Amino acid sequence: MLGADLLVAQNIGFSIIAVMMIVGALRVVTVNNVVHAALWLVVVLSGAAAQYLLLSAEFVAITQVLVYVGAVMVLFLFGTMLTRARIGAENDLNNKNWKIAIPVSLLMLGVMSWVVIDGFADERLIENPGEMTQVPVLQISDDIFGPYLLPFWALSFVLLIAVIGAIVLARKD
Amino acid sequence: MLTTQFLLLGAVLFCIGIYGVLARKNAVMVLMSIELILNSVNLNLLAFSVRNGSVDGNTFALYIIAIAAAEVGVGLAMVLLIYRNRRTIALDELSEMKG
Numbered sequence: 001m002l003g004a005d006l007l008v009a010q011n012i013g014f015s016i017i018a019v020m021m022i023v024g025a026l027r028v029v030t031v032n033n034v035v036h037a038a039l040w041l042v043v044v045l046s047g048a049a050a051q052y053l054l055l056s057a058e059f060v061a062i063t064q065v066l067v068y069v070g071a072v073m074v075l076f077l078f079g080t081m082l083t084r085a086r087i088g089a090e091n092d093l094n095n096k097n098w099k100i101a102i103p104v105s106l107l108m109l110g111v112m113s114w115v116v117i118d119g120f121a122d123e124r125l126i127e128n129p130g131e132m133t134q135v136p137v138l139q140i141s142d143d144i145f146g147p148y149l150l151p152f153w154a155l156s157f158v159l160l161i162a163v164i165g166a167i168v169l170a171r172k173d
Numbered sequence: 174m175l176t177t178q179f180l181l182l183g184a185v186l187f188c189i190g191i192y193g194v195l196a197r198k199n200a201v202m203v204l205m206s207i208e209l210i211l212n213s214v215n216l217n218l219l220a221f222s223v224r225n226g227s228v229d230g231n232t233f234a235l236y237i238i239a240i241a242a243a244e245v246g247v248g249l250a251m252v253l254l255i256y257r258n259r260r261t262i263a264l265d266e267l268s269e270m271k272g
Contacts, residue, residue, distance in 0.1 A: 008174070010174055011174060011178075014174065014178060014179075018178075018182050021182070021186065022182075022185055022186070022189070025185075025186055025189040025190070025209055026189060028189075028193065028205055028206070028209065029189055029190075029192055029193035029196065029197065029202075029206060029209075034199060034201060034202065037202060037205060038205065041205050041208065041209075044186070044209065044212065045208070045212065048212045048215070048216060051179070051182070051216060051219075052215075052216075052219055052234075054174075055179070055219045055220060055222070055223050056223065057219050057222065057223075057230075057231050057234070059231065059235075060215070060219060060231050060234045060235060060238070063235060063238055064215075064238060067238050067239075067241075067242050068208070068212075068238070068241075071242060072208065072241070072242060072245050075245050075246065075249055076201065076204070076205065076245070076249075078249070079201050079204075079249040079252060079253070080201055082253055082256070083201065083252060083253065083256045083262050084256075090199075092198065092263075093197060093198055093199050093202060094196050094197060094198055095196065095197070095198040095263075095264065095265045096265070097195075098195070098196035098197075100195070101191075101192045101195035101196040102192065102196075104191070104192075104195060105188040105189070105191045105192035105195070106188070108187075108188050108191060109184060109185065109188040112184040112187070112188070113181060113184055116177055116180040116181055116184060117177060117181075120175075120176045120177045120180065121177070122175055122177065123175065123176050123177070124174070124175060124176070125174045125175060125176045125179070125220065125223055125224055126174065126223060126224075135222075135228050135231055139228045140228055140231050140232060140235070143228050143229065143231075143232045144232055144235070148232055148236075151236060152236075155236055155239055155240070158239075158240065158243055159239065159242075159243050162243035162244075162246050162247050163246070165247050165250070166246045166247055166249075166250040167250075169247070169250035169251060169253070169254050170250040170253050170254065172257075
């Protein structure tokens with residue numbers, strides 16, 4: 001059953017991108033060079049955009065590339081530059097209790113995987129992957145400007161306040 | 174495609190992000206780990222969006238992307254302010270607020 005699933009093209013794509021994303025994420029949290037970590041983060045974020053395409057969410061995938069790979073990454077590189085982190089490798093990027101973080105995250109992973117496998121076992125995401133249709137952007141916009149209009153307004157205010165707050169915080173008096 | 178594979182990938186990314194938040198000392202690295210966590214949540218939302226045949230998950234994922242962008246902007250402004258006052262962004266050296 002699982003063997004038949006592995007032959008589907010989407011599954012092969014998923015596996016390759018998933019391995020790429022996990023390796024990239026591990027490098028982000030283990031590499032001892034801030035700029036390299038930012039570049040590995042690009043790998044993870046682009047992989048996430050590819051997974052969104054596999055899930056037929058093209059609009060979210062494009063937004064992911066625009067906002068994350070474009071804007072957020074430039075912000076990170078500017079932040080690295082302005083705080084004058086050394087461009088080369090640094091040895092003291094981890095705090096002194098970093099070893100405790102390993103069992104904590106492994107425990108969380110164990111509990112979460114157990115819950116997911118217990119709850120969804122081998123349920124198909126969709127019966128026939130071939131008939132997965134792309135989510136029309138029209139439907140998303142109807143959703144945003146229909147039932148979720150109030151959160152959209154709140155989000156606009158959050159963005160406005162974030163812009164003003166960032167300017168006030170970073171301004172030199 | 175199975176539902177489990179997307180949820181498990183989300184769980185793995187989430188736990189790697191948690192490890193990064195707990196283990197890293199550099200404030201910029203902690204912000205990067207938070208981005209990993211937010212992305213794993215987005216992956217889950219979109220998987221459930223497909224599973225339930227509804228677009229609500231896509232809408233929520235878009236909102237999360239916008240919130241994450243705002244969060245990084247304010248977070249980096251705070252990091253810059255801390256750097257300007259303290260000449261360091263090592264989080265374990267910021268102990269003024271310690272009771």
